[in-house]
Amino acid sequence: MGKQIDIGRVLANLPLFQQLRESEIANLAAGTREIGLSKGRILFQKGCLLDGFYVTVYGQIKLAFSSPQGNEKVVSLVGPGQSFGEAVMFMERPCPVMAQALEDSRLLYIAKRGIFAAIDHDSAFARRLLAGLSMRLHGLIQDVEDYSLHSSTQRVIGFLLQLASTPASGSVICELPASKHVIASRLNLSPETLSRILHSLIESGLITVHGRRIVVQDVARLSRFDDLPHSSCAKGG
Amino acid sequence: MGKQIDIGRVLANLPLFQQLRESEIANLAAGTREIGLSKGRILFQKGCLLDGFYVTVYGQIKLAFSSPQGNEKVVSLVGPGQSFGEAVMFMERPCPVMAQALEDSRLLYIAKRGIFAAIDHDSAFARRLLAGLSMRLHGLIQDVEDYSLHSSTQRVIGFLLQLASTPASGSVICELPASKHVIASRLNLSPETLSRILHSLIESGLITVHGRRIVVQDVARLSRFDDLPHSSCAKGG
């Protein structure tokens, strides 16, 4: 049932590779391996070296820290069309996180060799890689800001607003990309706390929740609901 | 008094540029501006676009978030020879942090144009940029792990161990790169908490502190002092 996929075509459709020449794509494809991963399977452990990076074709991969005490902190959820591991590949150091499939997934593993060749032959591609890594960095900085400066409720609201990407205002339906347990970890809070926060947002009439499906009644109002107990901003005169 | 510096020579000595050809260096130098900044001055605010990036020649720059409520969170301290702003430049999006001089400083501002030219002409340079950004990403991931999984005490210890870079063991003298207030923010804790933690480490005989100068009595012992109240790791049979 369609197990065999056309690696070249899949690669050529990824944003990162879309503008590469045929020859470069072929070169990449030659160094690309297909990987099937059933739900729950671990792709690599923290500490591994990578001689290439991964692209998710379908399914979902979780990147997470795991402390010796068994605690776990989800850093990133990777979905179809997204890649991961580039930084570890370029850095040539042990990977700081582990990767695990949250669903049955299919990945491509693209060897460093072809990437380096493409960089050599196409500097626009190099720039796209640089821009991609920069965006990744930006996302991480956002996370650090969130963890450092925002309350749990603010983080949850921020996450919901991001899901309801179509900004503007009005009501939006969105779906949690994973179980609440995983989302909680991603947001650096306990499952219990996430539950309580969602329910407080429900009580405030800002959202409704059915399983993973969340309806944001009014995006603008949700983004205004800053968790403030008192709105005494009478500064400036 | 030596205000005039030889931009080309300074550039050529930076790790990032060391292996570039003369012609590329000259090209970069042509698009480079020198910037003097006295202590406390703000280089750019959160939200700025950058059409180049910065290298610190001497002095020290603080990169930080500043929330509307006036809270501040230090993300990074950058010292001589280090650069910042590359990611923002490649990303072409507003900068997520502000930059402020903690000491009288001298910087170089290197225009994107020359960098892009160098990428086009020297793919090894492109790879060095990629490796550099990857390392930056790695550092940030480490921070996220620290904030999410480690206690305040563990973060402080981790920071001290990093300062006392020469790993191994024995006693090491190191110096805090900024005031305790700034270090506390960098480590995501209040100045009071940092003070208390340092004093508890002193009481445990692990370090001594004189102003910014800290003596780590025994690196190995410090890294073992995990903050654990009980060491009941009787697992494995």
Add this chain to the structure above:
DNA sequence: GCCGCGCCTTGATTTACATCAAGCTCCCCA
């Protein structure tokens, strides 16, 4: 030498969130 001002320390109190401990609910599967 003395004053004044940051910077740091120290203690008392508060608080946001985690943890612990039951239950509940939905859904899969028999």
Add this chain to the structure above:
DNA sequence: TGGGGAGCTTGATGTAAATCAAGGCGCGGC
């Protein structure tokens, strides 16, 4: 149609670290 279990909820309790509030100490200026 009913049983079982994962995932979620809900309440009670605990706690790490923030905040609030005074002092002390060191250092540079006069």
